[in-house]
Amino acid sequence: MKTNLRVPFLAAISMLSGLVVLVGYFVTLPGLSDLRGLFLDWAVILTAVAAIVGVANLAKVHWRKVRTGQPGAVFSLTTLTSLVLTILVVIFLGGATSAWSLWLFNYALVPVEASLLAVLSVTLIYAFARMINRRLTIFNLIFAGTALFILITAFAWSGFDVFGLRDIRSWVMQVWAAAGARGILFGVALGAIATGLRVLIGSDRPYSG
Amino acid sequence: MNWLGLVFIFLFAVLLLGLGAASRRAKRELREIPAFTRLAGGIGAAVESGRRLHLSLGHGGMLGQPGASTLMGLTILQRIARTASISDVPPIATSGESVQAILSQDVFQAVYQAIGAETQFDPHSGQLTGLSPFSYAAGALPVVYDQQVSVNVLTGSFGSEAALIADAAERTGSMTLAGSENLTAQAVFYACTEEPLIGEELYAAGAYLQAGAMHSASLMTQDIFRWLLIVAILAGAAARLVGVW
Numbered sequence: 001m002k003t004n005l006r007v008p009f010l011a012a013i014s015m016l017s018g019l020v021v022l023v024g025y026f027v028t029l030p031g032l033s034d035l036r037g038l039f040l041d042w043a044v045i046l047t048a049v050a051a052i053v054g055v056a057n058l059a060k061v062h063w064r065k066v067r068t069g070q071p072g073a074v075f076s077l078t079t080l081t082s083l084v085l086t087i088l089v090v091i092f093l094g095g096a097t098s099a100w101s102l103w104l105f106n107y108a109l110v111p112v113e114a115s116l117l118a119v120l121s122v123t124l125i126y127a128f129a130r131m132i133n134r135r136l137t138i139f140n141l142i143f144a145g146t147a148l149f150i151l152i153t154a155f156a157w158s159g160f161d162v163f164g165l166r167d168i169r170s171w172v173m174q175v176w177a178a179a180g181a182r183g184i185l186f187g188v189a190l191g192a193i194a195t196g197l198r199v200l201i202g203s204d205r206p207y208s209g
Numbered sequence: 210m211n212w213l214g215l216v217f218i219f220l221f222a223v224l225l226l227g228l229g230a231a232s233r234r235a236k237r238e239l240r241e242i243p244a245f246t247r248l249a250g251g252i253g254a255a256v257e258s259g260r261r262l263h264l265s266l267g268h269g270g271m272l273g274q275p276g277a278s279t280l281m282g283l284t285i286l287q288r289i290a291r292t293a294s295i296s297d298v299p300p301i302a303t304s305g306e307s308v309q310a311i312l313s314q315d316v317f318q319a320v321y322q323a324i325g326a327e328t329q330f331d332p333h334s335g336q337l338t339g340l341s342p343f344s345y346a347a348g349a350l351p352v353v354y355d356q357q358v359s360v361n362v363l364t365g366s367f368g369s370e371a372a373l374i375a376d377a378a379e380r381t382g383s384m385t386l387a388g389s390e391n392l393t394a395q396a397v398f399y400a401c402t403e404e405p406l407i408g409e410e411l412y413a414a415g416a417y418l419q420a421g422a423m424h425s426a427s428l429m430t431q432d433i434f435r436w437l438l439i440v441a442i443l444a445g446a447a448a449r450l451v452g453v454w
């Protein structure tokens with residue numbers, strides 16, 4: 001096993017900056033708030049730089065697929081062509097908010113994402129049916145029954161409210177579903193606090209080491 | 210100033226450190242979560258059969274609320290990469306956010322360095338597949354379909370688009386373990402996958418994958434604070450009922 005000498009240095013930076021941001025969130029002191037703001041600004045700038053690195057990585061992965069003729073190379077070529085085209089449009093035709101850029105956004109990106117949303121709805125119906133088929137437990141039946149009930153009663157037919165279904169729907173959503181969601185979110189929040197604190201005390205290191 | 214919040218975090222940290230020290234001396238039995246038992250078996254089977262492990266880290270990034278689930282995903286990636294590092298086919302991680310992609314590459318590099326096999330490190334094992342939720346999901350699909358994946362682990366921040374990845378994984382007959390901090394994603398995972406992680410189960414992954422004593426201590430601390438919260442909620446409701454508060 002090799003020891004990486006960068007680890008203690010990186011851990012110290014991570015712990016110190018994390019502590020400043022955390023304490024600055026709860027305590028309002030002039031110097032501390034400024035330092036917290038500065039660290040958050042740096043984080044945002046680094047994230048923006050990382051986005052450029054990420055896009056370069058994306059292009060490299062697809063270029064390799066095209067070069068080696070892997071399955072789906074045609075799609076990779078389409079991705080690369082779209083990427084180059086978009087960069088050229090943004091650089092030479094007036095920037096990210098120009099009419100040409102907005103045309104690309106409205107008539108290429110939005111329809112593609114909308115199509116995926118349509119595919120998603122079919123996928124979810126299929127997954128729903130498969131879940132019932134795979135394991136018929138009481139929890140699955142409650143999950144499926146509640147989902148169907150909420151979906152069906154979501155249709156707002158004017159003047160049509162059989163057996164007070166709308167009231168039952170809002171009771172299910174505001175009492176049972178909200179209580180369940182809050183219970184789950186309590187668990188998630190405690191887990192998130194524990195995870196963050198492990199990074200702050202240097203026990204978890206999501207970077208080299 | 211929100212001193213109550215700061216005191217809460219401070220007490221949580223003190224208890225975490227105390228229980229962490231105690232956990233190093235005495236091992237704690239964990240209740241069985243079938244997803245993690247199956248994951249251990251799935252990793253072993255994938256290594257033996259020369260098939261790939263795929264870890265999808267979501268698109269939440271490191272800033273804000275989804276950061277914790279991303280960190281958990283990276284911990285799981287670290288454990289999986291260590292276990293599967295002896296395999297002929299290295300694991301692959303897909304991300305929908307650049308910082309996550311860079312960190313996943315860093316995790317792979319660190320694991321290979323730690324075991325003295327730097328030459329095996331492939332920068333393409335940590336990939337950014339798209340920068341919007343749907344493009345990320347669409348970019349991850351070829352990995353699930355074409356790269357002979359036998360185990361898919363979806364941990365991080367997702368939305369409903371995660372159904373596309375989970376459905377693809379189910380169609381290829383591979384094992385899928387999925388967890389997220391997002392409620393929509395949890396509902397989708399419950400319907401789409403055989404092994405969904407609900408609520409805080411995602412954050413228990415480190416303890417179940419033997420990532421260290423602090424992970425077991427985290428579970429104990431979470432349990433203690435959960436009971437305290439339950440008592441506080443019930444006490445508040447009772448006080449309200451009798452008109453004290």
